[in-house]
Amino acid sequence: MNVTLFNAKPYDQQFFREAAQAFGHDINFLEVPLNSTTAVLAKGAEAVCVFVNDVVSAAVLQELAALGVKLIALRCAGYNNVDLIAAGELGLSVVRVPAYSPYAVAEHTLALILTLNRKTHRAYNRVREGNFALTGLMGFDLHGKTVGLIGLGQIGRVTAGILKGFGCRVLGFDVNQSEEAVALGVEFTDLHRLYAESDIISLHCPLTPETLHLINEESIARMKDGVMLINTSRGGIIDTKAVIKGLKCEKIKYLGLDVYEEEGNLFFEDQSAKVIQDDVFMRLLSFNNVLITGHQAFFTTEAMRNIAEITLQNISDFEQGKALTNQVRP
Incomplete structure (x- = not known):
């Protein structure tokens, strides 16, 4: 799938590039966070990958859906920044990484x-x-x-x-x-x-x-x-x-x-x-x-590797029509 990964820090790019070799997804890394201003940058993507502080509000989801995005892939466990009700109404699937390390x-x-x-x-x-x-x-x-x-x-x-x-x-x-x-x-x-x-x-x-x-x-x-x-x-x-x-x-x-x-x-x-x-x-x-400390508790080599692999597996499962074991619903 074509994936736009927002809020991409150098370490995100490193681990996702390494993991992507086994999955075959085309990832477009953007340094900017996802919000109502930057959502338009997901044009052409079937999935977007977001982190804990990206804004995934109803307005943002509406814009993403209009661009043809079908999947919101969280590369984290928390999902309080996502309007799940709006996602469901728009037919967007939301997946997360429930456990990494x-x-x-x-x-x-x-x-x-x-x-x-x-x-x-x-x-x-x-x-x-x-x-x-x-x-x-x-x-x-x-x-x-x-x-x-x-x-x-x-x-x-x-x-x-x-x-x-x-x-x-x-x-x-x-x-x-x-x-x-x-x-x-x-x-x-x-x-x-x-x-x-x-x-x-x-x-x-x-x-x-x-x-x-x-x-x-x-x-x-x-x-x-x-x-x-x-x-x-x-x-x-x-x-x-x-x-x-x-x-x-x-x-x-x-x-x-x-x-x-x-x-x-x-x-x-x-x-x-x-x-x-x-x-x-x-x-x-x-x-x-x-x-x-600045939200670094998750930040180990093992955790970053797990996050990248599980996120990309979630995207592959969606692409292949498999059951989404890590799907988040309202």
Whole structure:
């Protein structure tokens, strides 16, 4: 099929070119993101390939359908940026990559936890300046702590397994209680108990109307004083202004983010020569107990290879009229 791949970074092009040799699709790589202005660039394509911050609204989908596009191929797990109802009405199929390397995100979650706890990022900068003082660098033993995981899909379960290896007690909340998670030693519970007992809370759930701003003033108030909060899932699960209030009153003692609700205008681009206009984001950066990475948790060689291969297989299945096992419906 003729495929237009929007938001194509050099690494996207590398892995998709390598994987495409086995599938035979003709891929047109565009550096620009998909939105109402750029949708016209998909002219001649039967499928478009998009990422987490591309705009796949009803208006964009209407324009794509008018151009002859039949398939929206997401090269990610999340699909909250796609108007699925509009896609269905227009006869457009939507497919995604439901799982690539759960180890990538799970291991990055632990990187955030360990860095915030042991303050290795601050220690690194001190030592480079010849400052070997330990004051302000004290952490805590992860062993024996209670970690609450909200979302026990593949990534959540891998995270649970790693945490159990550290000797943590793991509480879990999910609409589905998997036997695999129970076998790992996860104690399933409700959110009230998870908030009240967890020293660390890590988010691994999709962004849905039910999880939008799941972490808000009310839920933060239920948490233990000095809690560590980690989010490597979707930015909208957290009400950022409520979290800032929690940081200011020290209810939240540590915050690790790989995602941000308004990241679409910030992440995946070099903003170093610009004045960032997002005051809420800049307020987050002003806290010395906040660690932010730019949506890189997924970014490993293994994950990128999986993403390219699964995305192209989804496109081949559509082209050949096979069942779309990774199709997303309203």
